[in-house]
Amino acid sequence: KEWLATLEGRDATVMRIEKKRRSRNPAAPFTTSTLQQAGVRQLGMTTDRVMRTAQQLYEGVDLGEGPVGLITYMRTDSVNLAQEAITDIRKYVGANFDKDYLPPAAIAYKAKTKNAQEAHEAVRPTAVMRTPEAVKPFLTHDQIRLYELIWKRTVACQMTPAQFDTVAADITVGEGTFRATGQTLAFAGFLAVYQDDEDEEESKLPALVEGETLPVDRLYGEQHFTQPPPRYTEASLVKALEEYGIGRPSTYASIISTLQDREYVVLEKKRFQPTDIGRLVNCFLTRHFSHYVDYDFTAKLEDKLDDVSNGKRVWSRLLGEFWKEFDGDLKAKQDVERGCPIMEPCPKCSKPLFMQASKRGLFIGCSGYPDCDYTRPLHAATAEGDNILGQDPASGLDVKLLSGRFGPYVQIGDMPEDKKAPKPRRASWPKDIPLENATLELALKFLSLPREVGHHPTTGLPIVANNGRFGPYLLHDGKFKSIPKTDSVYEIDLPRALEVLAMEREPRGDSAASVLKNLGPHPDDGKDITVRSGRYGPYVKHGSTNATLPKDITPEEITLDEAIGLIAARVAKGPAKKPARKTAAKPAAAKKTKTADADTTAAKKPAAKKKAAPKKASTKAATAKKPARKKPVA
Numbered sequence: 283k284e285w286l287a288t289l290e291g292r293d294a295t296v297m298r299i300e301k302k303r304r305s306r307n308p309a310a311p312f313t314t315s316t317l318q319q320a321g322v323r324q325l326g327m328t329t330d331r332v333m334r335t336a337q338q339l340y341e342g343v344d345l346g347e348g349p350v351g352l353i354t355y356m357r358t359d360s361v362n363l364a365q366e367a368i369t370d371i372r373k374y375v376g377a378n379f380d381k382d383y384l385p386p387a388a389i390a391y392k393a394k395t396k397n398a399q400e401a402h403e404a405v406r407p408t409a410v411m412r413t414p415e416a417v418k419p420f421l422t423h424d425q426i427r428l429y430e431l432i433w434k435r436t437v438a439c440q441m442t443p444a445q446f447d448t449v450a451a452d453i454t455v456g457e458g459t460f461r462a463t464g465q466t467l468a469f470a471g472f473l474a475v476y477q478d479d480e481d482e483e484e485s486k487l488p489a490l491v492e493g494e495t496l497p498v499d500r501l502y503g504e505q506h507f508t509q510p511p512p513r514y515t516e517a518s519l520v521k522a523l524e525e526y527g528i529g530r531p532s533t534y535a536s537i538i539s540t541l542q543d544r545e546y547v548v549l550e551k552k553r554f555q556p557t558d559i560g561r562l563v564n565c566f567l568t569r570h571f572s573h574y575v576d577y578d579f580t581a582k583l584e585d586k587l588d589d590v591s592n593g594k595r596v597w598s599r600l601l602g603e604f605w606k607e608f609d610g611d612l613k614a615k616q617d618v619e620r621g622c623p624i625m626e627p628c629p630k631c632s633k634p635l636f637m638q639a640s641k642r643g644l645f646i647g648c649s650g651y652p653d654c655d656y657t658r659p660l661h662a663a664t665a666e667g668d669n670i671l672g673q674d675p676a677s678g679l680d681v682k683l684l685s686g687r688f689g690p691y692v693q694i695g696d697m698p699e700d701k702k703a704p705k706p707r708r709a710s711w712p713k714d715i716p717l718e719n720a721t722l723e724l725a726l727k728f729l730s731l732p733r734e735v736g737h738h739p740t741t742g743l744p745i746v747a748n749n750g751r752f753g754p755y756l757l758h759d760g761k762f763k764s765i766p767k768t769d770s771v772y773e774i775d776l777p778r779a780l781e782v783l784a785m786e787r788e789p790r791g792d793s794a795a796s797v798l799k800n801l802g803p804h805p806d807d808g809k810d811i812t813v814r815s816g817r818y819g820p821y822v823k824h825g826s827t828n829a830t831l832p833k834d835i836t837p838e839e840i841t842l843d844e845a846i847g848l849i850a851a852r853v854a855k856g857p858a859k860k861p862a863r864k865t866a867a868k869p870a871a872a873k874k875t876k877t878a879d880a881d882t883t884a885a886k887k888p889a890a891k892k893k894a895a896p897k898k899a900s901t902k903a904a905t906a907k908k909p910a911r912k913k914p915v916a
Contacts, residue, residue, distance in 0.1 A: 289456045294496040297459070300450040304465070305443040308472035310361040310391040311404035311436050314531030315524040317356065320435070320478065322517040325427050328834040329516050329535040335424045336405070339432075344854075345420050351408055352417065353432055357532040358402040359524075361391040363436075367403070370410045371440045383471065385442050406436040422847030438476035445469035449487050455498060462487060513553040527581035558644050558660060562637055565622030570615050574608075619649055630656045659685040672722030674729075681725050683711070690717060692725040727772055732757075736776035738783075745779050747771050758783055767815050767837065768798050801842045804849075811845050813837045824849045 312320070314333075321332035336356040342349030363371075368388045375384045391404075407429070414430040421429060445468040453460050464487035467473070514522065520534050529537055541547045546560030556564070567575045583604075589595040621636030624646065628635050633650040637660065648654040669682045671692070679695035693708040709728040711717065732748035738758055746757040747765070754771035756763045756779055763783050765771055774782075785797075798813040804824055811824045813831075820837045821830045822845040829848035831840060 289458055289498075289501055292456045292498065294453045294455045294460075294498050296451055296490050296492055296494045296496065297454050298452040299490055299492055302448045303468070304446045304448050306446065306471075306473075307443045308389070308438045308441055308476070309435065309478065311363060311406055311439045312432055313359050313361060313393075313404060314357050315359065315520055315534065317405050317432070318520045318534060319517040320431060321428060322515065322520075324431065324478070327424070327428075329520060329538050331424070331832060331834045332428065333535045334832075335428045339425060339429055343417070343420055343425065345417060352412065352429055354404075354406050354408060355402045356405050358405065359393060359531050360402055361393050361404045363406060363439075364403055367406055367410070367436075368440060371437055374410050374437065375441055379441075379474065382469070383441050383474065385440070389440055391439070404436075405432055407433050410437060422851050423841075423843045424847060434476040438472040441472035441475065442469075444471035444473045449490075451487065451490050453496065455501070513555060515552050515554070516549075519554065526577045527584060528577070529580065558637075559639065562622050562639060562644065565637075566620065569622075570618055571611065573611075621647065621649070623649075628654060628656050630654050659690075671720060671725050674726070679706075681722055681729070683717070683720050683725065692720075692728055694729060730772060733772075735774060735779045738780070745776070745783070747774055747779070756782060766798055767820075798837045801840070801845050804846065811842065811849070813840060813845070822848055827852055 310316075317336065318329045318332050321327045322329060325332075327335070333356065336353065339352045340354070340356055342351045344350075372384060372388065410433070414426060414433055417429065418426050446465045447468045448463070448465045450461060450463045453462060512518075516538060519538065523529055523534055523537065541554070541560075542549065544559075545557055546563060547554040547556055549555075573579065586595060586600055590597045590600060619636055621638035623634050624637055626635045627633065628648040628650065631648060631650050631654040633648055633654065635646055635656075636649050638645060638647045644660045646658045646660055648656040669684055671681045671683055673679065674681050674694050677694060682693050684691055684693055690711040691708050692711060693706050695706040697706065698704075707729055709725075709731065711720070711728070715724070732746050735745045735747050735756070737744055741759055743759050748755060748757065749771060750762075752764070754765040754769075756765060756774075763785075765774060765782060769778060769782070798815055798820065801811045801813060801822070803809060804811055807825075809825055811822055814821055814823050815837070816828075819830060821828050822840070823829075824845075827849050829845075829852040831837065831848070835844065
């Protein structure tokens with residue numbers, strides 16, 4: 283800073299300018315991996331949502347003349363295109379762009395993925411002449427976005443490279459020399475069709491001349507520190523799985539879903555953060571089964587399986603070798619500690635402490651159990667002696683964060699020795715808020731329930747907000763009313779509470795309180811499309827049509843266009859088929875196999891239910907006559 287201060291007030295001089303022409307080649311057409319990465323980065327979808335939408339495009343969409351498959355098979359690691367597809371793409375580029383955009387020969391790509399099995403083409407449109415604009419009226423919001431992405435990437439892969447002019451200027455200010463770099467797009471090439479959001483942003487420089495004097499507005503310095511590698515996003519995790527040869531293109535989405543379903547990780551700000559149970563499982567596997575979680579294990583096994591498919595290995599022997607080793611490892615590890623060491627001695631016996639799991643959750647326990655019974659909650663915030671968050675302003679008692687049978691909770695004061703005395707006020711700690719973030723302000727907020735919102739202007743009775751077994755609710759005049767998910771039980775005020783109480787229940791059990799928000803009118807009939815909270819999760823409603831929201835779309839984020847697409851997809855499936863009752867199915871099936879005489883006998887069955895033997899005899903007699911009737915026909 284002191285050195286920069288000596289340069290204040292001086293003009294800058296352009297000492298040297300370097301100009302170079304740089305080209306950037308188009309990316310290869312999509313594989314499963316790159317399609318998932320682009321879908322996450324550019325469209326904001328999850329990998330599972332990308333694959334579900336791609337499956338719909340592959341299976342076919344009705345374009346007015348029956349279902350038509352719009353893309354090729356979407357589970358592939360090949361970057362090759364069929365010759366007829368390349369010919370169609372080059373014809374399209376030649377007809378719609380200048381000749382400079384069409385390379386003299388077709389561009390060929392090679393897969394860089396280890397163990398690539400190029401049994402299928404790359405993911406491409408089945409007909410490049412079927413442009414996104416042409417099929418847009420027939421596709422849902424997700425389908426058209428993904429189809430457009432695939433179409434553009436496929437067309438761009440057979441276009442000329444983009445050209446950039448890069449400029450580097452050395453500028454002196456007093457005794458200091460600074461360098462400024464930038465680039466400008468000279469020729470768009472394939473960028474006229476497709477541009478990945480990973481492409482670097484253009485930093486443009488004004489036209490400069492060597493020896494030119496420039497005014498200095500401000501001089502400042504920035505210090506940068508080495509940062510740890512960022513946490514994985516869905517896109518970067520798929521890329522890493524592909525690079526290490528873990529899994530196959532068809533398993534990337536299921537791997538990510540499993541990590542989330544088992545709560546090994548949570549997605550925060552689009553990046554995966556490990557949970558406590560995830561750390562425990564990872565620690566146990568890397569300590570005792572490092573061979574099976576090694577990056578090369580899957581890749582080496584893939585090589586062996588390739589040998590099986592090529593006839594170089596016998597599959598039964600390969601499985602026998604694997605099972606013999608794996609079974610031996612399991613038997614050898616039966617009596618090992620199931621926890622993860624935390625590098626801290628036990629305060630009772632000095633043996634190592636372990637993070638362990640139980641049916642009540644995770645905790646810290648001594649490895650010397652059962653000789654030593656020392657345990658404590660996993661998080662220090664709930665340990666004895668370190669659980670006081672502050673004092674309650676109303677009573678002056680300590681507000682404590684404790685761990686109980688059903689998880690962590692906050693409590694005002696201590697438990698009384700007299701069991702008949704009133705218990706202290708307490709409230710459960712929400713699962714979605716880490717204990718490390720526990721503060722007195724949050725604790726008092728959770729302890730504020732039940733709270734009186736105000737008095738009803740008509741009845742004069744109090745309105746109370748509280749949390750119940752089925753979620754937050756309002757209590758007034760002995761009646762309960764659910765609070766919509768868009769409102770907070772801690773913040774709802776009297777005017778809003780009166781609105782919720784005034785909501786009338788709609789027929790068929792669909793309560794107006796379940797309406798989360800109104801997205802607007804449908805363009806076809808003008809009826810409102812609403813987002814609602816149902817028994818099985820959030821959904822959108824238009825008239826009598828209900829469409830469930832996908833897991834990766836929240837009620838707060840869904841748009842009107844997305845809702846219209848979901849409703850259109852639901853209508854296309856037709857009404858839900860109700861399963862037939864089992865009691866009605868049996869007599870119906872019986873009637874089909876009997877003759878008219880047998881039907882007459884069956885009609886009299888209710889009057890003679892107990893006489894089972896005669897019925898069987900009459901049925902047999904009827905069936906015995908059938909061959910006699912068939913003989914003349916033969």
